[in-house]
Amino acid sequence: MLRNYLKIAIRSLAQNKIYSLINIAGLTIGLTCAMLILLYVKDEVSFDRFHKKSASIYRIVSRVVVNGTEQRFSSTGLLQGPRFSRNVSGIKSFVRVQDGRADLKKGAEVESRDLLFVDANFLSVFTFPLIDGDAQSCLKDPHSVVLTKEEAKKQFGTENAVGKILMLRENEKFVPYQVTAVTENCPQNSTIEFKILLPIKETQADLNNNENWFSYYLNTFVELDDNADPNSVAQQMQRFYVKDASATMKAMNTRFGQPDNSRLETYSLQPFLNIHLSKDLSAQNGLQKASNPVYAYILSGIALFVLLIANINFVNLTVSRSVRRAKEIGIRKAIGSDRRQLIIQFLGESFVLCAIAFALAIILAQLALPLFNDLSNKKLAISYLFDFKLLAGYFALFLLTGLLAGFYPAIILSGYKPVETLYSRFTLKGNGGLQKSLVVFQFTLAAFLIIATFTIYSQFNYLTKAELGYDDRDIIIVNKDNMSHQEAAVFKHELLSYPDIAYVAPKNGGYWGTAAKLDNDSSINFAWETVDESYLATLKIPLVKGRNFSVDYPGDSVHAVLVNETFVKEAGWKDPIGKSVVFNFQNNKTYEVIGVVKDHHFTTLNEKIRAQLFTMSNSNPYGIFYIKIRPNTATRSLKYIETKFRSFFPFSPYTYVFKNELNQRNYESEARWKQIIFFGAVLTIFISCIGLFGLSVLSAEKRTKEIGIRKVLGASVQNIAAALSLEFVRLVIIALIIAIPLAWLAGVKWLENYPYRITMGWSLFGWAGMLVLLIAMCTVSFQAVKAALANPVKSLRSE
Numbered sequence: 001m002l003r004n005y006l007k008i009a010i011r012s013l014a015q016n017k018i019y020s021l022i023n024i025a026g027l028t029i030g031l032t033c034a035m036l037i038l039l040y041v042k043d044e045v046s047f048d049r050f051h052k053k054s055a056s057i058y059r060i061v062s063r064v065v066v067n068g069t070e071q072r073f074s075s076t077g078l079l080q081g082p083r084f085s086r087n088v089s090g091i092k093s094f095v096r097v098q099d100g101r102a103d104l105k106k107g108a109e110v111e112s113r114d115l116l117f118v119d120a121n122f123l124s125v126f127t128f129p130l131i132d133g134d135a136q137s138c139l140k141d142p143h144s145v146v147l148t149k150e151e152a153k154k155q156f157g158t159e160n161a162v163g164k165i166l167m168l169r170e171n172e173k174f175v176p177y178q179v180t181a182v183t184e185n186c187p188q189n190s191t192i193e194f195k196i197l198l199p200i201k202e203t204q205a206d207l208n209n210n211e212n213w214f215s216y217y218l219n220t221f222v223e224l225d226d227n228a229d230p231n232s233v234a235q236q237m238q239r240f241y242v243k244d245a246s247a248t249m250k251a252m253n254t255r256f257g258q259p260d261n262s263r264l265e266t267y268s269l270q271p272f273l274n275i276h277l278s279k280d281l282s283a284q285n286g287l288q289k290a291s292n293p294v295y296a297y298i299l300s301g302i303a304l305f306v307l308l309i310a311n312i313n314f315v316n317l318t319v320s321r322s323v324r325r326a327k328e329i330g331i332r333k334a335i336g337s338d339r340r341q342l343i344i345q346f347l348g349e350s351f352v353l354c355a356i357a358f359a360l361a362i363i364l365a366q367l368a369l370p371l372f373n374d375l376s377n378k379k380l381a382i383s384y385l386f387d388f389k390l391l392a393g394y395f396a397l398f399l400l401t402g403l404l405a406g407f408y409p410a411i412i413l414s415g416y417k418p419v420e421t422l423y424s425r426f427t428l429k430g431n432g433g434l435q436k437s438l439v440v441f442q443f444t445l446a447a448f449l450i451i452a453t454f455t456i457y458s459q460f461n462y463l464t465k466a467e468l469g470y471d472d473r474d475i476i477i478v479n480k481d482n483m484s485h486q487e488a489a490v491f492k493h494e495l496l497s498y499p500d501i502a503y504v505a506p507k508n509g510g511y512w513g514t515a516a517k518l519d520n521d522s523s524i525n526f527a528w529e530t531v532d533e534s535y536l537a538t539l540k541i542p543l544v545k546g547r548n549f550s551v552d553y554p555g556d557s558v559h560a561v562l563v564n565e566t567f568v569k570e571a572g573w574k575d576p577i578g579k580s581v582v583f584n585f586q587n588n589k590t591y592e593v594i595g596v597v598k599d600h601h602f603t604t605l606n607e608k609i610r611a612q613l614f615t616m617s618n619s620n621p622y623g624i625f626y627i628k629i630r631p632n633t634a635t636r637s638l639k640y641i642e643t644k645f646r647s648f649f650p651f652s653p654y655t656y657v658f659k660n661e662l663n664q665r666n667y668e669s670e671a672r673w674k675q676i677i678f679f680g681a682v683l684t685i686f687i688s689c690i691g692l693f694g695l696s697v698l699s700a701e702k703r704t705k706e707i708g709i710r711k712v713l714g715a716s717v718q719n720i721a722a723a724l725s726l727e728f729v730r731l732v733i734i735a736l737i738i739a740i741p742l743a744w745l746a747g748v749k750w751l752e753n754y755p756y757r758i759t760m761g762w763s764l765f766g767w768a769g770m771l772v773l774l775i776a777m778c779t780v781s782f783q784a785v786k787a788a789l790a791n792p793v794k795s796l797r798s799e
Contacts, residue, residue, distance in 0.1 A: 023314050024357050026687045030303075030310030031361035033683065036372045037303040038393060039380045044296050047189045047276035047289070051127040053223060056092075057272035058230060060084070060220045060237075061281050062265035073265070074281040077215035078206050080267075081119075081222070083244065088236040090228030095119045095126070096200055097192065098218035099286030103169035103653055106155065110169075112479075112653040115196035116286055117218075123181070125223050126192060132162045133181025139199050145177040146197035152182045168198075169651070188379045191276050193288045210248040213241070219285055221272065234268045241267055295673075299376075302680040305445045309684060312438045313691040314350070347403075358398055375676050436731055442688040443735035443772065444742075449681035451743035451768045456674045458758045459751065462605075463667050466756065469600025470539040474634075475659040476627045478641060480652055481509060483622040485557075488532070491648050492625070498640050500633040503538035507531050509623020516613075517582040518571055526567055526611035527602065530620035536597065538628050546577045546595030549616050557616040561591040565599040567611035581613065591615065601756075604666040608755045626659070634658075685772070689779040692728060696780045725780050732776040736769045743768075 048054055060080050063072045081094035098117040103110055123135035123146070130138075131149055138146055145166055152161035161182055167174040177198070186193045206212060224233060242264060249264055275283050275290075282290035373380055480491075488506040495504045508530040515525045533549040533556075535541075544565065549556045561581060568576045579593045599609050629637040638656065645654050744760060751757045 019317055020353065022690050022693075023317055023353055024360065026310040026313045026690050027354060027357035028360040028364060029683055029687060030307035031357055032364045032368060033303045033306045035361055035365045035394065036368065036380075037299045040299055040372075040376055040378065041296050042387065042389075043189055043378060043380060044277065044291060044293075047291075048191050048273055050187055050189070051272070053125060053127070054273055056224050056226065057125065058222055058224060058269035059272060059275060059281075060222060060267060061270045062267045064265045072280050073216055074270070075216040075218060075285050076220040077212045077217065078202055079210075079212045081220040082207060084222065084237050084240065087240045087244075088233060090225050090233040090236070092223045092225050093121055093125060094223075095122050095221045096218050097122070097221065097286050098200060100198075102196075102198070103174075103651070105167040105169070105174045105651070110651055110653045112655065113196060115198055116192075116194045117198050117200040119200055122197065123183070125221070128183045128186065131159055131182045131184060135181070138181035139197065141178070141180065142199055143175065143177050144180040144199060146181045146183060147179055148183050148185050148195045150185050151195040152179070174651070191272075191283045191287045191289060210245065211252060213245045213248060214252065217285065219287060222269070224269075230269045230271075237267045237269075241265075298673075299676070302449075302676075302684075305449070306680070306683050306687060309442050309445065309687045309691065312442055313687060314353075316438060316691050350403075354398060358394075375672055375679070377672060439688075439691055439728075440731050440735045440738070442684075442691050443732050443776065444739045446681070446685040446688045447736050447739035447768065447772045448743045448746075449677060449684050450772060451739065451765060452746065453674075453677050453681045454764050454768050455743070455747045455750070455758075455760060456670070456677050458764065459754065460667065460670045460674050462756075462758050463670060463754075464664060466601075466605060468663070469598060470541045472539075472659040472663055474629050474631055475538070476629060476634075476638065476641065476656050477659055477662065478625045478627060478645060478654070478656045479509065479623065480625065480645075480649060481621075481623050485532075485618050485622065487648075488622045488625075491644070492532075492534075494644055494648070495625075495627060495641065498637070500630045500637045500640075501627060502630055503534055503626075503628035505532060505535040505538040505626045505628075506622040507535060507624050507626060508620060514583075517584055519580040519582070520572070522571075524567070524570055524611060526563075526613045529602075529612060529614045530617060530622065531614050532616055535614070535626070538626050539600075541600055542598045544596050544598050546593070548595055549614075556594070557618055559589075559591050560594045560616070562595045562597050562614040563593055564597045564609070564612040566609050567613060568596055570611050604663075605756045606666070606754060685775055689775060692731075692776055692779045696728060725777060728776060728780040729773065732773055736772060740765050740769070 051057065059074065060076050061072065061074050062076075063070055065071075076096075078096070081096050085091050085094045096117075096119050099114070100117050101112050101114055104113050118139065120139040121136075122139060123130065133146070138144060145168070147155065147161060149159050152159050155161065155166065156164050159182055161179045164179045165176045166179065168177050169175075200218075222233075224230065245264060270278070270281050275281070275287065277291055277293045277296075279292060284290065369380060372378075483506070485506075492504040492506065495501050508528075512528040512530075513525065514528045515523055517523050529535075531549075533551060536543065536548055543562075546562075549560065549562070553560070563571075563576060563581075571579070573579055576593050576596055581591045581593065583589045583591070597612070597614065601609060602612060603610070627637075627641060641656070642654055645652075744765070747760050751760070
C-alpha cells in the first residue's frame with residue numbers, strides 16, 4: 001500500500017512539472033534559510049560552553065547611579081580579584097584578563113601583536129587544552145610566554161616550541177621571553193581569544209594602593225565553590241568593598257574637588273555563559289565577539305517568514321490545481337477509496353516533495369554557507385549540521401513542513417463529491433478567502449522587509465556620507481607608540497620635505513578621557529587630545545572663536561588649550577576665551593582656553609559628539625601621525641613614508657591605514673545587516689510572487705466560463721486582463737496598508753539607537769510601495785493576459 005502511494009505521488013509530481021518545480025524551489029529556499037539560521041543560533045548559544053568549569057565561573061561587574069542615571073561597568077582594576085578572593089567565602093579562585101599589544105622582533109623585522117595578560121592560573125580555570133607544557137606552572141615566571149599552535153608554527157615553523165625564545169619589547173629594548181606552553185587554537189565560539197599569553201604585570205605597591213579600587217581596565221573572573229550562592233557571594237563582596245574603599249573614596253573626592261556625595265559602586269556577579277549575548281555587560285577589554293540576541297531574533301524571524309511563505313505557496317498552488325485533479329478524485333472515490341486513504345495520498349505527495357526539497361536544501365546550504373559566513377561574520381561549517389540536537393531539529397522541521405504544506409490541501413481535496421466531479425459539474429466553492437488572506441499575509445511580510453531594507457540602506461548611506469566636520473580624504477594614519485614631542489618634530493620635518501605630502505600632524509594614540517574642574521567650581525568630563533599646531537589645518541577643522549595653537553606663542557605648550565563647542569555648552573560659558581580649566585590630578589594645574597573648535601564627529605555617528613579638549617602639553621606622548629598627501633599620489637607617498645619611518649624608528653612596527661577607510665570600517669555591522677535584510681526581502685518577495693502566481697491561476701480557472709462569456713459579449717483582452725488583475729492589486733494594497741504602519745513603528749524603534757539618523761518620510765514608503773505593486777502586477781499580468789487570450793469556444797463548449 002505504501003509503495004503504491006509513493007508511486008502515485010511521484011507520478012503526480014512528474015505530470016505537473018511546473019507546479020512541482022515552483023513548490024520545490026520555494027520549499028528549498030525556505031528550508032535552506034532555516035538550516036543556515038539554525039546553524040547561526042546554535043553557534044550563538046554554544047559560546048564558552050566548552051569550558052569544563054563554565055557553570056561556576058562568573059565575571060565581577062558593577063553599577064553606579066550618577067545624577068539619576070545608572071551606569072554599568074564590566075571592567076575592574078587590579079584589586080577586586082585578590083581582595084575579594086581573600087575576604088569573601090565561596091570564591092575558590094580568581095583570574096584577571098587584560099588586553100594589550102607588544103612589539104615582537106623576529107630577525108630584523110618588528111611587528112606589533114595583540115595579546116592577553118593573564119594570571120598564572122588562567123589555563124587551570126579555563127579549558128584551553130595544552131599540546132605541550134604544564135597548565136599549573138607555565139605562566140608563573142614573569143618572562144614566560146604561552147602560544148597557540150597556530151602562533152607557534154608562525155614564529156618557529158613547528159608546534160614543538162616549548163623552550164624557544166621570543167624577543168618582546170620592554171620600554172626601549174627587546175627582552176627574551178621563553179615559551180613555556182603551546183595550546184590548541186581557540187575555538188571559534190569562544191569569548192576569550194588569544195594567540196599569545198603573557199603573565200599579568202603588577203607590583204606589590206599596586207596591590208597595596210587602595211586607589212586601584214577605582215581603576216577600570218581589565219576583566220576579573222572568579223570561580224565559585226560548587227555549593228556557593230552567587231547572590232550571597234555578591235552581597236559579601238559589597239559589604240567588604242564598602243568597608244575597605246569608603247575612606248579612600250572620600251579622600252580622592254577631596255583631592256580632586258569632587259562632591260562628597262559621590263557614591264560607591266554596587267558589585268555583582270555576571271555568569272560567564274551570559275557574556276556573549278549580554279546587551280549591557282558585553283564582551284570587551286580583551287574579550288571578543290560580543291553579540292546581541294536581537295540579531296538571532298531577526299534572523300530567526302526572516303527564516304520563519306520565508307518558510308511560512310513557502311508553505312503558504314504549497315497550499316495555494318495545490319488548491320489552485322485541484323480543479324484539474326477533480327475527476328481523478330471522483331474516480332478514486334467511485335471505486336472505493338475513502339477519505340482517509342485520499343488524505344494519506346495527498347500527505348504522501350507533500351512529504352515526497354518536502355523530501356526532495358530537503359535534500360536540495362542541504363546542497364544549497366553548503367553552497368551558500370561561505371556567503372552566509374561573510375554576512376553574519378561567522379566561521380560556521382556544514383559539519384555542524386550533524387550535531388545530534390540539530391539533526392533532531394531538522395527532522396522535526398521536515399515533519400512540520402510536510403504537515404503544514406499538505407494537511408489543508410489534503411482535507412480540501414479529499415472532500416470533493418464524486419458525482420459533481422465526474423459529470424463536470426464541479427466548481428471551486430467560495431471566494432477563495434483563505435488563499436487571499438494568505439497572500440495578503442505574504443505581501444505584508446514582503447512589504448515590511450522591503451521598507452526595512454529601504455530604511456537600513458538610507459541610514460547606512462547617511463552614516464557613510466554625512467558631513468563629519470572635517471576632511472578625511474587623502475589622510476594616512478601611521479602608528480608610533482610613546483613618541484616624544486622632539487622625535488615627532490624631527491620626523492614631521494623630514495616628511496614635509498617630500499613634495500607630495502601637504503601636512504603632517506602628530507596626535508596621542510587611542511582615546512584619552514578625563515575630568516577637570518572649571519572656574520565656577522563645577523566639573524566636566526571630556527575627551528583629552530594632545531596635538532600640535534598643524535592638527536586643525538591637516539583635517540580642515542574650522543575655529544569658531546579665538547585662535548589656534550602657534551609656534552609664535554611658546555607658552556601654548558604649557559598652559560593653553562582649545563575646546564569644542566560641546567565643551568562650551570556643557571560648561572555653560574557665554575564667552576569661553578580666557579576661561580580656566582583646572583586639572584586636579586596634575587596638582588591643580590590651570591590651563592587657559594584660547595580658542596573654540598567647531599564640533600566634529602571625532603568618533604562614529606553612532607555616538608553623540610562629546611566635550612573635547614586639545615592641548616600641546618610636552619608631558620603627553622604622541623601615538624599616531626596624520627599625514628595629508630596630495631590626491632592620486634598614494635603609492636609613491638606610502639613608499640616614501642615607510643622608508644623614512646623604518647629609518648627613524650628601526651625597532652618599531654610600521655602600520656598605516658587611510659582615515660576614510662577607517663571611518664567606513666566603523667559601520668561594518670550596519671553594512672552586514674543591510675545585506676542580510678536585503679537578501680531576506682528578495683527571498684520573501686520572490687516566494688510571495690510565486691504564491692500570487694498560484695492564486696492568479698486559481699482565479700482564472702474558477703472564472704474560465706465567465707471570461708469566455710465576456711469575450712463573446714465583446715470584452716477586449718485589455719478589459720479582461722484588467723478585471724483579473726484588479727483583484728490582486730487590491731490584495732497587495734491591503735498588504736501595504738497593514739505593512740506600512742508596522743514598518744514605521746519598527747523603523748522608528750531601530751533608528752532610536754542612532755543619535756544622528758534619517759527621518760522616515762513618506763517618499764521612503766512611497767517608493768517601497770510602488771516597488772511592491774510593480775512586482776505584483778508583473779507577476780499576475782502574465783496569467784491574466786494568458787487567460788484573456790484563451791479561446792472562449794473551449795471554455796463554453798460544455799454548457
